[in-house]
Amino acid sequence: MDVHFGNHLDHTPHDTTPGLRSEMLEVTREAFCAGNYKLAVEIYSSQLADPRHLDRGLCLLNADALSGAGRIAEALDFYCTAAKLDRLRVNELGTLVDCIAHTLRIKERIDSKGVSEDEPSLDLFSCQLCKCLFYKPVTLECGHTFCQRCLENNSIKDCYLCRYKLSKTWGAEKPIDFRVNVVLNGLLHKWFCAESEARRCWLEGERMHNERDFINALEKYNKAVEIAPFVSKLLGRRAELHIAMNNFRQAVDDGDTMCQLTPHYPKAHYVKALALSKAGQKEEALKEYLYCVALRPDWIAAKQEAQTLLSEMFSSVFKMDSFQSLMVPHHAGPSTRLKSPSFLLGCLHSTPGRQSQPPNSCKDVLSNPGAETTSPCEKSKTLASVQAVLPGASSLKRKLLDQPQGTTPHNKQLRKDDASSCQKPAACCAGRRVPPQLLDKSDLECSLCMRLFYEPVTTPCGHTFCLKCLERCLDHNPHCPLCKENIAQYLTNRGYHRTLLIEKVLQRYLSEELSERRKVHQEEITELSNLTKEVPIFICTMAFPTITCPLHIFEPCYRLMIRRSMETGTKQFGMCIADNEKGFADYGCMLELKEVKFYPDGGLVVSTVGLSRFKVVSHGHRDGYNTAQIEHLEDQTVEGEGLVALLKLHDSVYSQASAWFSSLKDSMKNQIVSHFGQLPGKDPDMQGSPSGPAWCWWLLAVLPLEQRAQLTILAMTTLRDRLSAIRRVLILVTRKRQPPG
Known part of the structure; x- marks a missing residue:
C-alpha cells in the first residue's frame, strides 16, 4: 500500500500501558514500519481484549495498524474508542486520512503518486505560468512565450522553463519592457475569439478583485463565465470571490461545475471543499478534502484540513452524554463494539465532486449528534442515506470486511450525464484546436521574404521574422524592419533563439507547407555548399596556403557571406586581390574559418588559415558579394x-x-x-x-x-x-x- 504513515509513533501509550512490555512495543513498532500490519494488529488487539481496561494510546496504535491493513471499518471502531476516552487531536488522524485517500485512489484508479496540480493538462496555447490561454503573449529572448501579465507580476529575471538569463534584470534603472508578440496575439484573437474576450474580462475582474471592488469584479467574472463556461480556473476564481462575499451556495455551485469539468484537478475539489466548509456542510467538505489528498498525496494543506474536520466531527458525534448509547454488549468482538460514524463510511463509498449530496444525508446526524444514538428511526434514515450513495449495499461494514485487505472495489458508474451536463468545447477535453476554416497560411508568413516562417525569431519589440531574413536586415541597420525601433542590444547579444510556439503551430497545422519550405531552404543550402561551381569570394588581400589570415569584417555583404559559409558547414571561402578590369584577380587562395567573434556594432573578426590555391574560371555575383567558378591548382611532381x-x-x-x-x-x-x-x-x-x-x-x-x-x-x-x-x-x-x- 502506497501510504505514508507518519503519525503512528505519536500514538504511543505515553508510558501508561503496564500490560505491554517495552520490548514488545519495540517489536510492534518495527512490524508497523516494515508494513507487517497484521502482526501489529494481533499484538495490539491482544492487549485490548479486556474492554474494561482500555488504553487510549493503544487504541490509536491499533486503529493505525488496522488502517494500514486495509481494515478501515474495524479501525474506525478503535478511533471511536479513543475519542470516548479523550478528544481526538488533529495530528492523531494523519494515518486515517492517508488510508482513506489510498482507498479512494484505488477506487478511482488514480496513479499511486497522485496527479499533478497542473491538471487539466496544458495544451499548445496555454501559458506555463497561469495555465490559461495566452493573453497578450510575450516571447522572451530564449524563444519561450508567456502572458505579459504573468511576466510582470512574477518579476521574471530568467525564463521559467529554461532559466535563460534575460539581458536586463529587474531592479535596474529601466525594467524589462515585455512587448506583446504581434503575430501570436493576432492569431489567438482570431482563432479563439470568445475565450480571448473571456480572458480579458477575467483579468479585469482580477484587478477589481485585488482592489476589493467585489461587485464590479463579480460582474466581470459573470461576463467571462457566460462567454467561456468551460474554463475551470475561471470558475475557481469566481468561487473564491463568492466565498469572500459570503455567497457560499453560489461558491459550492461553481465548485461543483469545476469538478465536473476537471474531475482529477485537485484545485477544483479544494475550492469546492472550502465552499462547503464555509457553508456549514462539513461532511461534504471532508469528502472533497480527502479526494484532494487522494489526487495529491503531498498536499499538506488539504490533509491538515481533512484532519481538522475529522477531529471536529468525532468530537461532535461522540459526546459523553450520547456515547454510551453507541456501546454494545462487551462479549462482542472488537470490530462490532462500536458503530462507526456514517460520515466516514460515506467518504469511502461516494465519489466526491460528481454530484451534490441529497438533502437527507448523513450531515443530519452531524448537526444533531444525539440523533443517531437515541432513535432507531434516525439510524434507519442514516443507513438509507449511505445506501443511496452506494446502491445495493445492505451492510456497509460487511461490504468493507468482505473485500481483500488494502483494496476497494472500483466504482463503475462513470456518470456520463454529469460529464456531458456542461456544454464545453473540444478545447476543454483534448486541448484547443484551431478551426480549419480560420487557418490561413498568409497569417504565418515573414513580412520580409513573403514566405512561410522558417526558423522564426521574435525581436524585443514583438515582431517576428525568419532568422535569415532578420540577420540580413540587421547587417545593414540595427533597427526593426517594421517599427524601426532600435534593437542594437538584441544585435549585440545575438539573441537569435527561435520562437518555439510559432514553430509548433507550423508543425501541427501547416506541416505540408512547412516541409515544402524546408525543402526549398535545403536546396539553397546545397547550392551554397558547392565550392566548385559557386565559391564566395572575399576581395581584400593576398592569402597563402598554411598561413593565418585574420580579417575584420564590417560590410553587410561579407557578414552574409561568412554566416552562410558557417551555416552550410563548409566554413570556406576564396580570397582574391582586386582587379580594375575583372573585379578580382584570376588566382586566389581558399581560406578556412577557425574562429568568429561578434561585436556590438554587428561587425566581426574572423580567424582563418589558407588551404589551397585556385584559378578563377568565371566570375559571378550572389546577394551582394562576388562568387566564382574555380579550378584548384596543384604542383607538378618531379622524379629522377x-x-x-x-x-x-x-x-x-x-x-x-x-x-x-x-x-x-x-x-x-x-x-x-x-x-x-x-x-x-x-x-x-x-x-x-x-x-x-x-x-x-x-x-x-x-x-x-x-x-x-x-x-x-x-x-x-x-x-x-x-x-x-x-x-x-x-x-x-x-x-x-x-x-x-
Missing part, C-alpha cells in the same frame, strides 16, 4: 635527375632564407613572429603537399613584395619556378640592405 636538382635548389634557397631572416633586426623579427609565427622547418617530403613546402609560403608572406609579384608566384604550378623566384627576391632584398662600397 630532376628531383635531385630540385632538392639541391630547395636546400640552397632554404639556407638563404634562414640567413636573411636571422639578419633582421630583433624588433622586426619579433613583429613577424607575432603575426606569422617562426620560420617553418624543411618538410621531409618537399613534394608531399599539392602546394609545396609551407616555409615557401611563410617566406612569401613576409618578404617585402608587391601583391602583383606575390600573385605571380602564387599562380606557379612547379616548385622549381617558385623556388627560383624566391631566390631572386632574396638576392634583391639582401643587396638593398647592404651598405654601399
